[in-house]
Amino acid sequence: MGVAITEILLKKEIDIDFLKGRTLVVDSPMWLYQFLSSIRQRDGSLLTDSKGNVTSHLMGLISRVSNLAQQDIKLAFVFDGKPHKLKLMTLEKRKEIKQEAEKKLEEEKKKDLVAEENERRRKVHAQYIEGRAKTTTMAMGGVGAIAGGILAGPAVAIAGGIAGAGLYRGAYSHTQAKRSAEKIRTTKIKDLEEKEKEEKDATKIIMKILEKEKKVEEKPKAETEGGDKH
DSSP states (O other), X not given: OOOSOGGGSOOOOOOGGGGTTOEEEEEHHHHHHHHHHHOBOTTSOBXXXXXXXXXXXXXXXXXXXXXXXXXXXXEEEEOOOSOOGGGHHHHHHHHHHHHHHHHHHHHHHHHHHHHHHHHHHHHHHHHHHHHHHHHXXXXXXXXXXXXXXXXXXXXXXXXXXXXHHHHHHHTTSOHHHHHHHHXXXXXXXXXXXXXXHHHHHHHHHHHHHHHHHHHHHHHHHHHHHHHHHO
C-alpha cells in the first residue's frame, strides 16, 4: 500500500501449513520486481528467450506459483491502477534511484571488463618473458658447454656450463640481476667467438706448414724417380 504502518502491525510467525486451503492476495508488481532483480545470469544480465524477450519474472512466477499450488494455496494477483497525483513525486524519485542504480551497474561492468583485460595482458606478458628467459638461458648454457669443450678444452666447457647455470638463476631474479646476466652472457659469447677465430687461424697455419712439409718430402722423391728412368 505504500503506507508506513509496518511498525504498528501485529506480527506472527506462521508456517506453510497454516496457509493451506486459503486464498492469498499478491502484490503483483512487488513480486515481478523481486524476480527481475534477483533472477539473473552469471554476468548479471536478465534471462531472455531466443528473441531477446525478458523471462526472469516469468521463471520466478512459474516456480513460486507451482510450489504454492502444491500446498493447496490459491492466489489473487493485484496490480496497480493509475497512480494518484499525490504519489507522482514518489514515483519520480523511485525512477531517479533506478536510473542511478543502472548507471552504477554499467560503470562496475566496465571496470570489471577493464580489470579482466589488464589481468589477461599481465599474464600473457609474464608468460612471454618467462618463456623467453628460459629458452635463452638454456640455449646459452648449452652453447657455453659445447663450444668450450671444442675450442678450449674441459676448463672452458666447465666455465660455459657454470655460466649457463648462473644465467638460468639470474633469469628469475629482479631486473638488475637480469641485466647483469645479460652482460655476462654477451661477454662469454664474445670470448668464445674470439677463441674460435684464434683456433681457426691456428688451424690454417698448421695446415700451411703441413702442406709445405709434404711438398718438401715429395720433391726429392720426384727427382729420384726421374733419375731412375734415365
